[in-house]
Amino acid sequence: MDEIHGNTAGLKSRVVEELKELYEIKLSPQEFVSGELLAGMARGTEATGREISVFLSRSGRVLDVSVGTDKSVKLPYMRVRRGAAGVSGIRAVHTHPGGSPMLSDVDVGSLISSRFDAMAAVSVKDGKATAMCVGFIGDALGETKITGPFRPGRIPQQALMHEIAVATERVQRLVRMHETEDAPExxxxxxxxxxxxxxxELARLAETAGAEVVGSLTQNRDRDRAYYIGKGKAQELSLQMSAMDADIAIVNDELSPLETRNLEETLGVKVVDRTMLILDIFAAHARTREGRLQVELAQLQYTLPRLAGEGVSLSRLGGGIGTRGPGEKKIEIDRRRIRRRIFELQQELGKVAEQRELRRAARRENDVKEVALVGYTNAGKSSLLNALTNAGVRAEDKLFATLDPVTRRVGLPDVGETVFTDTVGFIEKLPHDLVSAFRSTLEEVTRADLLLLVTDASSPDADGQMEVVRGLLSSLHANETPAIVVMNKMDRLGEVPEAGKDTVYISAKTGEGLETLLSLVTEKLAPRLMTYRGTLGYDRGDLLALVNRDGKDISMDYRPDGVYVEAMLPLETIKKLKN
Known part of the structure; x- marks a missing residue:
């Protein structure tokens, strides 16, 4: 049974039945639109006060009849029927109640995004069609060719159908050319x-992921647990996205499975939330085996509760032989596989964590100090590591350009060998699954002797970014670790503010301020020296070596019972000598 779609609430049954009669109208192959169809659509618009739209096939059959509002109509298949290799083979005709026959921006956007054969707008006044304009895709995929207005009795039927044939060849050629390019979403x-x-920041994330941002919408209201921004706003957004020929909607929060499903059904495009976007960026930028394992784990942990499919009907049991469904629906099989893979990844990452702990233990045994560079993404941590150690780490003006932790050794006066580690950048609303998956990497922060809190001094939201960093450090129980606030990118500041206690302004790009930073790091890490006096046996050459390595102002007196030592030594070294 042919149905009337769209905004049918409140319509009388008589009006609905009259609209259903439009399905019975059949056009000839050389007829763009018939007077009978225009008259029926005009009567429907007069009776409802709303736009009426009709989809027509190449053969002249009515495929769909929909009712909109007094200003717009949401065609249910508008975005789904987009042609893959040319135009869709469908032309759309819709009315403008009491308005102009000129095509709106939404009409033009829908024509382009769905690659309709044609988009026609019909003005209606006093229950009659008065004029019609027709749009075709032009010489480029983003251009249109508009003809008209035509009076209902003077529509050039064959000329319009010929234009459809010409547009089809033109679009097929353009699509072939377009597909050879790597066009962003x-x-x-x-x-x-x-x-x-x-x-x-969301726009920068989208650009980092390879998308082209063509529009933005914000809504101030309580969160709608079904549609996130509310059903009405979602429908309004759908029309805007049609006008902008958008391929994807990127949401600034993590969505529930219900919100994602409802938004995709309403918008007719792929919907990606902030968490999925960040996971996608991490997947693209992870280089090491450990990084890839961590990203895959985070993706699976995110995906597991969001699995959806058509397996529900397969699992229902019937009432007799031959009516029972399979014992386990496909979605449950998928869940079981994902859980197994999550377990395998956790086991592999556990082994990696053990290896990392062995390296840490070796550094602690040799009294090697550890400095962790932490901060908001794109604050310049990798550039700073390169400037301090010639690490050769890739540094770009992009969010999350570097994911895999990099450790480099530096010799500092009065401290000795020190390792600097570049860690994963932080960001507002960092996905919980990501923090969990990268926990072994983030442990570099918790075990460090000193933190360098790298901040983009040129960012207007520098204070807010530092707040996010401190909040994440607190969640990692690393907020008590000694820290230096490193205000990077001072070369972008017109005037450099006076640095406070444990704060230093630098430019990793120009090298300005790096000596001051290293002096402050040395001051923080240099051991507190105390006077030691004692005798070491001649058989304890290892302890004498410790004195020579760590001591200052060393005096040795060789006596019959051993070597009498007087020196300024770190407290840790003195403890070893006494033990």
């Missing part, structure tokens, strides 16, 4: 109660 950003800085 066009993204619209969606936020709820989101400040400007948060949406700007």
């Amino acid at each position: 066009k993204a619209v950003l969606v936020g709820l109660n989101a400040p400007r800085q948060s949406m700007e």
Whole structure:
């Protein structure tokens, strides 16, 4: 049974039945639109006060009839029927109640994004069609060719059908050319109660993931647990995305499975939340085996509760022989496989963590100090590590350009050999699954002797970013570790503020301030020296070596019972000598 789709609430049954009669109208192959169809659509618009849309096939059959509002109509298959190799083979005709026959921006966007054969707008006044304009895709995929307006009795039927044939060849050629290019996805950003800085950061994340941001929408309201921004706003966004020819919606929060499903059904495009976006960036940038394992674990932990499929009906049991479904539905098999893979990944990462702990133990045994560079993503941690140690780490002006931790050794006066480790960048709303998966890497922060809190001094939200970093350090129980606040990118500041206690302004790019930073690091790490006096046996050459390595102002007197030593030594060394 042919149905009337769209905004049918409140319509009288008589009006609905009259609209259903439009399905019975059949056009000839050389007829763009018939007077009978226009008259029926005009009567429907007059009776409802709403837009009426009709989809027509190449053969002239009515495929769909939908009702919109007094200003727009949401065509249910508009985005789904987009042609893969050319135009869709469908032309859309819709009415404008009491309005102009000119195509709106939404009409043009829908024509382009769905690659319709044609998009026609019909003005209706006093229950009659008065004029019609028709749009075709032009000489480029983002351009259109508009003809008209035409009076209902003077529509050039064969000329319009010929234009469809010409447009089909043109679009097929353009699509073949377009597919040879690696065109980015066009993204619209969606936020709820989101400040400007948060949406700007989301835009940078989208660009890092390879998307082209073509629009943004924010809504100030309580969160709708079904549609995130509310059903009405979602429908409004759908029309905007059609006008902008957008391929994907990127949401500034983590969505529930229900919110994701409802938004995708309403918008007709892929919906990606902030967590999925960050996971995608991590997957693209992970280089080492450990990094890939951690990202895969985080992705699976995120995916597991969001599994959806058509397996539900397969698992229901019938009432007799031959009616029983399989014992386990496909979705449960998928869940079981994911759980098994999560277990395997955790085991592998556990072995990696053991190896990392062995390296840490060796450093502690040799009294090697550890310095961890932490901070907001793109604050310049990798650039700073390169400047301090010539590490050769890839450093780009992108979010999460570097994921895998890099450790390099530096010799500091009065401290000795010291390792500097570049860690994963932090960000607002860092996914919980990601923190969990990268815990072994983030332990570098918890075990460090000193933290360098690297901050982008040129960012207008530097204080907010530092707040995020301190909050994450607190969750890792590393907020008590001694720290130096490193205000990077001072070369971008017009005037450099006066540095406070344990704060230093630097430029990793120009090298300015690095000597001051290293002096402060040395001051923080240099051991407190105390006077030691004692006798060491001649058989304890290892202890004498410790004195010579760590001591200052050393005086030795060789006596019959051993070597009498007087020196300024670190407290840890004195403990070893006494033991």
